[in-house]
Amino acid sequence: MLFSLVRCLILLLLLTLTGAGRTLMKIKERVRNLQLQKTKQLLLTHTASSRQPLRHVKEGRIHQQLDHFKRKDVSTFPQKFFVNEAHWQRPDGPVFLFIGGEGPIYEFDVLAGHHVDMAEENGALLLALEHRFYGDSINPDGLKTENLADLSSQQALADLAVFHQYISQSFNLSHRNTWISFGGSYSGSLSAWFRGKFPHLVYGAVASSAPVMAKLDFSAYSDSVGLSLMNEAVGGSEKCLAGVREAFAAAEALMSWNASRVARDFGCCQIPKDLDDQIELMQNLADIILGTVQYNEEGVLMSIDEICAVMTNKSEACEEEVEAYNRLVKLSQIYHSTSEEPCLDISHEKTVKNLMDTSVHSGRRAERQWTYQTCTEFGFYQTCEDATCPFSGMVTLQSQTELCPILFGISQHSLPGRIAFTNNYYGGDNAHTHRVLFVNGGVDPWRKLSVVQDRTEEGDEAQTIFIKDTAHCADMMSGRVTDRSSLKKARQEIEKHVVGWLKMAAQERV
Template sequence: MVLQRDTGNNEFLINDEFFDQKNGPVFLMIGGEGQANPIWMKKGNWFVLAQKYNALLVMLEHRFYGKSHPTEDMSTQNLEYLSSEQGLADLATFRQYIHSSFNLTNSNKWISFGGSYPGSLSAWFRLKYPHLVHAAVSSSAPMLALVNFTDYLVVVNNSLYSYSPSCPSYISQAMSQIQSLIKTSDGRTTLQKLFRTCDPIDSDLDVANFYSDIIAYFQEAVQYNKDNRLSKNSTITIDLLCDTMNQQSIGDPLTRYSAVNDIFLEEYGQKCLDISYRKFIDEMKSVSWDSSASAGGRQWIYQTCIEFGFYQSTDSPYHPFGQTIPANFYINQCKDIFGDDYDSNLLEKGIRDTNTNYGGYTYEGSRVVFLNGEIDPWHALGFIGQPPNSYTETIFIKGTAHCADLYPSSEKDPASLTQARIRVDELIGQWLNQ
């Protein structure tokens, strides 16, 4: 395995231990909104496939994430060079760099892999640069940009309900108690003690931030439920949270919700729940590469504000979390973080441009397989049934969460996940013969 930095200042990883120089394909893992993790060069389903097909494994970190710092800081002016389109251009440059460095030929066909945002990039790379990448595996990929992603919490509700119908019911009861308490000073004091907040719940923005934080517990548990993560094997699952909400011996539904809060604080080693909106904004306004925001928070918020939206509001009535977080809460964050020059028209234009550029649900690429998990809320923005055209395929994996197909196999995997990996293997074999 080799770690290098290419001429465009992007970190990249290479593993050539299985590579057949004459006829072996090149498997490209696309980096996303975080640091490229070297463990992918030794783990995951693509690693197994690389052994079978004698592939060269390469991974490119996304510009502005991880250690790939193309500018001196993350000022709003510099972040203008951060976009999916520019990320795809980096992939094209990198592809040509590897092709030249390894003296590759047309016999060495390229197949891209990616999950979540990189899953979108994988499909879009095949669409925009079909002469450079032969085929693509796109896992848990949102394919339509939109401001108000109301269906996210609808899927969260459905996934919780599938495990236990009483679970979302108790969440709803707890949220009703919270919404009642938060209206008074004494009620807020009660909530501050129950949920161990670091600061008082003062402003309306603190209230919205508090709701966002405690709803995120169930969002995270559902999205990453039992997904065999490589970087963090969290024990927090739908089972654990719903069993906690169902456990009447703990107390009333509000007390049980606070117990869920305790589970997360302990899991992440936090003494208190930081609900301060001002602290969050100040952290995300930092432009230094040495700041905590540089881990990916500021950059990804910028991309959502400029390109994608994806705001997981509570505007739908079909979930248990109450009408507590409107999409405008997230849109206003954009202005608070990136300054007065930002307005919602930029987001509307960016979403329109994104869907125009890549096609949205009218995707026209070929030799692409789209995989989505039944439990994963992001499947609501992906292809899960009829493929977008006759040159693509969809695989909907029952009982799995976000990007589950990309991770190493396990004896605990449901049969649907095992079959999905078998089908990807078959497709790669077909693609390499085309």
């Protein structure tokens, strides 16, 4: 497809809910910027050859109510959206809605991806709506703590309902235009929930890698990463997992008595003398591996196969613990060789300072807003307190949740109740929804909070596609020659479901 080069870009824009580690955030930002640059170059090439795909894309703003549940409050904010009419078969063609998640949307969200391929095949109008409080969809003072009360998934779903009405009026749509929603990761959950809460507005929903079950202590994330490191189908092995476990144990032990040596070995900007900075270091080292597993074979940093090659490359000259530590140092050096930063910043104080930034420009970074949503709705804290965790046990639930009272005045004791409310409101991984397709990869740690098995009870159904050897949201990209056969087959299955829904809707209108 014309925009195959943007597959990693879209992947990174979708998937930013992967933990608090600063290194992981930087990995995503770096790849996103690189892919944006490549895409702009590609667009210039096709514009020069008289192929101008961007001319079909229109950007707009809709003024949404800040609080949909308080009718007397008339405050609004401008919400960004994109429309692509290039493939639409007027007037009765379907509408494919790409739901924005915890980050900015771009025009490429209606120009590239599997949902765009399907829109071309089915004559659909393409839409993308940015999530409130992210990207450009925010008021100048919107990130102040007192204003973040209007940031929630419930408000986001209400935004989608209002946007549905706005687009229907703008394009003179009727019941003959079948709406299908698409999303990945958090926006995949929104896709499923939009269908569940507003079934009269959206006929079917595709939810890729969607963590619909909120979880306070998401220790299963690290455990799942460990299983992926052992998965021989993607280059893992038991030896690889053992090497990672030994390396982190050695690094933690050495830091307890020689923090200066550890700081020098890993190229840190500071010596991690206090506990908070030591946790930052351990989290950032783990992020290199977490990011690799979650985005395996999607062009992000390395692959599982490449990481395991480093972590199992033993020499006979060193003792086992020292050798494992040195391999982790080597892995860190490989990562930093692609970084423009002179050193690894592990200052916890600076992390907190950045998260307290409420200025407008910080809206495009998304960390503050997403941290707020983890504190108020979802949890998703990737802890390492279990004995099965292959990383550092210093990353605890206490260390992960202490930001809630510091940043937002939200008590840690209130978090379990907030998580329980989310699951009660949406139904967790057992919601009785109809025509929602859950797509998950076997290498993806987030599958643990999604729906991975078909369920049919009393007329309700959960339809699933499980891709045993792919990672997070891999199905959402346009196909490429190097894709695994399982991924190619999964996209065909998704297409069958979507086409089936469109035919079913047409028959119901007769």
